[in-house]
Amino acid sequence: xxxxxxxxxxxxxxxxxxxxxxxxxxxxxxxxxxxxxxxxxxxxxxxxxxxxxxxxxxxxxxxxxxxxxxxxxxxxxxxxxxxxxxxxxxxxxxxxxxxxxxxxxxxxxxxxxxxxxxxxxxxxxxxxxxxxxxxxxxxxxxxxxxxxxxxxxxxxxxxxxxxxxxxxxxxxxxxxxxxxxxxxxxxxxxxxxxxxxxxxxxxxxxxxxxxxxxxxxxxxxxxxxxxxxxxxxxxxxxxxxxxxxxxxxxxxxxxxxxxxxxxxxxxxxxxxxxxxxxxxxxxxxxxxxxxxxxxx
Amino acid sequence: xxxxxxxxxxxxxxxxxxxxxxxxxxxxxxxxxxxxxxxxxxxxxxxxxxxxxxxxxxxxxxxxxxxxxxxxxxxxxxxxxxxxxxxxxxxxxxxxxxxxxxxxxxxxxxxxxxxxxxxxxxxxxxxxxxxxxxxxxxxxxxxxxxxxxxxxxxxxxxxxxxxxxxxxxxxxxxxxxxxxxxxxxxxxxxxxxxxxxxxxxxxxxxxxxxxxxxxxxxxxxxxxxxxxxxxxxxxxxxxxxxxxxxxxxxxxxxxxxxxxxxxxxxxxxxxxxxxxxxxxxxxxxxxxxxxxxxxxxxxxxxxxxxxxxxxxxxxxxxxxxxxxxxxxxxxxxxxxxxxxxxxxxxxxxxxxxxxxxxxxxxxxxxxxxxxxxxxxxxxxxxxxxxxxxxxxxxxxxxxxxxxxxxxxxxxxxxxxxxxxxxxxxxxxxxxxxxxxxxxxxxxxxxxxxxxxxxxxxxxxxxxxxx
Numbered sequence: 172x173x174x175x176x177x178x179x180x181x182x183x184x185x186x187x188x189x190x191x192x193x194x195x196x197x198x199x200x201x202x203x204x205x206x207x208x209x210x211x212x213x214x215x216x217x218x219x220x221x222x223x224x225x226x227x228x229x230x231x232x233x234x235x236x237x238x239x240x241x242x243x244x245x246x247x248x249x250x251x252x253x254x255x256x257x258x259x260x261x262x263x264x265x266x267x268x269x270x271x272x273x274x275x276x277x278x279x280x281x282x283x284x285x286x287x288x289x290x291x292x293x294x295x296x297x298x299x300x301x302x303x304x305x306x307x308x309x310x311x312x313x314x315x316x317x318x319x320x321x322x323x324x325x326x327x328x329x330x331x332x333x334x335x336x337x338x339x340x341x342x343x344x345x346x347x348x349x350x351x352x353x354x355x356x357x358x359x360x361x362x363x364x365x366x367x368x369x370x371x372x373x374x375x376x377x378x379x380x381x382x383x384x385x386x387x388x389x390x391x392x393x394x395x396x397x398x399x400x401x402x403x404x405x406x407x408x409x410x411x412x413x414x415x416x417x418x419x420x421x422x423x424x425x426x427x428x429x430x431x432x433x434x435x436x437x438x439x440x441x442x443x444x445x446x447x448x449x450x451x452x453x454x455x456x457x458x459x460x461x462x463x464x465x466x467x
Numbered sequence: 468x469x470x471x472x473x474x475x476x477x478x479x480x481x482x483x484x485x486x487x488x489x490x491x492x493x494x495x496x497x498x499x500x501x502x503x504x505x506x507x508x509x510x511x512x513x514x515x516x517x518x519x520x521x522x523x524x525x526x527x528x529x530x531x532x533x534x535x536x537x538x539x540x541x542x543x544x545x546x547x548x549x550x551x552x553x554x555x556x557x558x559x560x561x562x563x564x565x566x567x568x569x570x571x572x573x574x575x576x577x578x579x580x581x582x583x584x585x586x587x588x589x590x591x592x593x594x595x596x597x598x599x600x601x602x603x604x605x606x607x608x609x610x611x612x613x614x615x616x617x618x619x620x621x622x623x624x625x626x627x628x629x630x631x632x633x634x635x636x637x638x639x640x641x642x643x644x645x646x647x648x649x650x651x652x653x654x655x656x657x658x659x660x661x662x663x664x665x666x667x668x669x670x671x672x673x674x675x676x677x678x679x680x681x682x683x684x685x686x687x688x689x690x691x692x693x694x695x696x697x698x699x700x701x702x703x704x705x706x707x708x709x710x711x712x713x714x715x716x717x718x719x720x721x722x723x724x725x726x727x728x729x730x731x732x733x734x735x736x737x738x739x740x741x742x743x744x745x746x747x748x749x750x751x752x753x754x755x756x757x758x759x760x761x762x763x764x765x766x767x768x769x770x771x772x773x774x775x776x777x778x779x780x781x782x783x784x785x786x787x788x789x790x791x792x793x794x795x796x797x798x799x800x801x802x803x804x805x806x807x808x809x810x811x812x813x814x815x816x817x818x819x820x821x822x823x824x825x826x827x828x829x830x831x832x833x834x835x836x837x838x839x840x841x842x843x844x845x846x847x848x849x850x851x852x853x854x855x856x857x858x859x860x861x862x863x864x865x866x867x868x869x870x871x872x873x874x875x876x877x878x879x880x881x882x883x884x885x886x887x888x889x890x891x892x893x894x895x896x897x898x899x900x901x902x903x904x905x906x907x908x909x910x911x912x913x914x915x916x917x918x919x920x921x922x923x924x925x926x927x928x929x930x931x932x933x
Contacts, residue, residue, distance in 0.1 A: 213931070217605045302741025414897050414901060416894050431579065432890055
């Protein structure tokens with residue numbers, strides 16, 4: 172009797188998950204497995220002839236200066252946005268959490284950039300960064316600060332960070348909401364008790380608030396890590412990976428060689444490497460951040 | 468532990484989603500169709516003309532049943548869209564049994580778009596083809612008949628067959644300048660390379676504007692400059708340099724190739740501040756606003772300059788090579804209208820597609836195309852275009868040049884470049900021009916990349932060709 176019930180339950184459960192399972196398999200699992208296969212080929216993305224070349228693409232990845240450069244750019248950008256974006260988001264969350272009036276206005280204002288698409292935000296900032304016609308240099312010139320004018324997207328020392336600034340501007344509001352939700356769940360009793368014991372605002376923040384919102388840190392750092400590793404839109408619009416190779420990240424390299432330069436096989440191998448890099452970095456990050464979390 | 472596992476699983480799934488686009492052709496989106504007849508308002512043909520031609524054709528149908536064809540071109544330019552719609556409308560009116568339907572072509576990323584259309588099984592019957600060699604090798608496009616190829620002064624062959632009907636002569640590059648500014652300051656068109664550099668120096672010393680405006684953010688724009696110097700330094704010494712590089716008898720550490728970088732370093736000191744982040748689309752603005760005195764670009768820029776500065780008195784001159792010869796980009800290139808292999812396999816579609824291509828190059832239609840696109844005609848029959856004086860001057864310069872040929876990346880046969888090498892070269896060039904890499908290091912990187920590229924593509928040995 173129990174066995175029959177169990178069998179019937181399985182069918183129903185399968186019926187519920189079947190549509191999602193079929194679509195997920197068709198559109199995610201199968202293409203991903205196909206990607207693994209194509210990474211061992213020299214396929215150009217067009218020809219019906221797909222030639223198996225073994226590990227040649229992976230050998231090129233480990234010997235190519237271009238991949239190394241893209242990896243370096245990706246790491247710099249990811250570290251930059253992980254730190255700055257979270258610092259900015261936490262600051263904004265603290266402002267919104269503590270203001271006495273206009274809380275909703277501030278929250279909405281800080282969140283608005285999140286609603287703008289990556290492509291559009293890229294265009295907006297590209298115009299602002301323009302050396303000759305851009306808002307930033309025009310303002311600096313008007314203020315008599317000509318010496319501070321920069322070729323924001325043409326100076327190889329600045330460009331990557333300028334792209335990072337746009338990502339922070341666009342993403343901080345999203346992380347702010349997560350921090351804000353976490354801040355609002357911190358028990359007022361604990362804060363008041365510490366206050367009565369004479370703890371300063373900084374001591375209360377460091378010893379009570381930060382440990383209690385550590386779950387939000389884990390989520391936000393994980394998300395910003397992933398977003399940093401797969402940033403594409405803004406680079407595509409603002410720099411096209413340039414000047415030279417200055418802002419070419421792993422995802423952009425994948426796109427350029429795979430879709431633009433007729434080397435789908437190599438591009439896919441870059442994608443597979445990126446998959447492993449994300450898994451490894453995320454696992455390490457999770458391990459570190461989870462160890463710092465405080466369970467209430 | 469469970470949380471860790473779920474978290475890692477989520478990360479994997481997100482990355483897999485990103486990767487999914489690379490390996491499979493089944494998930495890519497497609498564009499919706501847009502029939503040419505939707506834009507009849509833009510058609511230039513009169514009703515009378517359409518009726519007359521329709522009557523003439525009605526008695527002599529070239530298909531045995533109603534036939535539909537799809538057409539895709541790089542429709543980024545409004546003028547291009549308008550003229551193509553007008554020609555297609557006229558064709559459809561002339562041949563009632565044939566309907567050519569224009570599909571959106573995503574001009575900004577046309578190559579990728581065409582690839583996507585192929586991946587999802589929507590490769591058009593007729594298309595503007597740019598990556599001809601790749602599609603010929605993939606068996607996606609069919610050879611054109613003698614009826615069509617004989618229409619042109621020159622064509623590009625692949626193993627004895629012609630696959631593209633060149634819509635325009637190669638985009639001849641030269642210096643566009645403001646004649647009034649030159650006259651006012653007593654500047655004259657240089658007749659030698661050294662005079663060109665002297666002119667740049669004079670304008671720089673004057674200090675009211677930059678001598679040159681360069682759209683360095685678009686690497687294809689840098690390609691104009693690169694080809695000029697490459698032509699001066701490399702092609703002037705060895706027209707088959709790329710072939711010899713495939714054979715291994717030459718490499719990119721060659722003195723002539725290094726001289727290409729040196730020449731560009733000399734020229735680029737006269738570019739405007741911020742050239743590396745200036746898009747090509749903005750360079751006409753510099754000219755219109757008297758921020759730069761000269762720009763180096765192709766014939767397509769005539770219309771853009773006219774739009775940006777309608778009153779500007781535009782002058783043009785080619786930059787001579789340092790050895791005194793005039794080497795220009797010109798002649799029929801590798802790109803043009805092509806017919807898909809699938810269409811060629813259907814007798815009706817083949818006949819209709821060939822008829823459309825011939826119709827496109829009929830003088831009345833082709834004249835309209837050339838005038839709208841500032842295109843240099845490629846047909847044996849001169850379409851008698853009414854062109855701006857500056858455009859006439861460019862066409863004359865092409866006729867008078869010591870050497871004309873396609874861009875270094877537009878050559879076929881044993882001098883065809885690996886698909887990824889052009890962009891790599893331009894990006895490396897930008898690094899050199901910005902001082903983040905020296906020339907020796909750049910040529911070393913180019914040699915490494917070349918060796919890797921040759922492993923999958925070498926027309927001399929046949930690797931990647933079969």
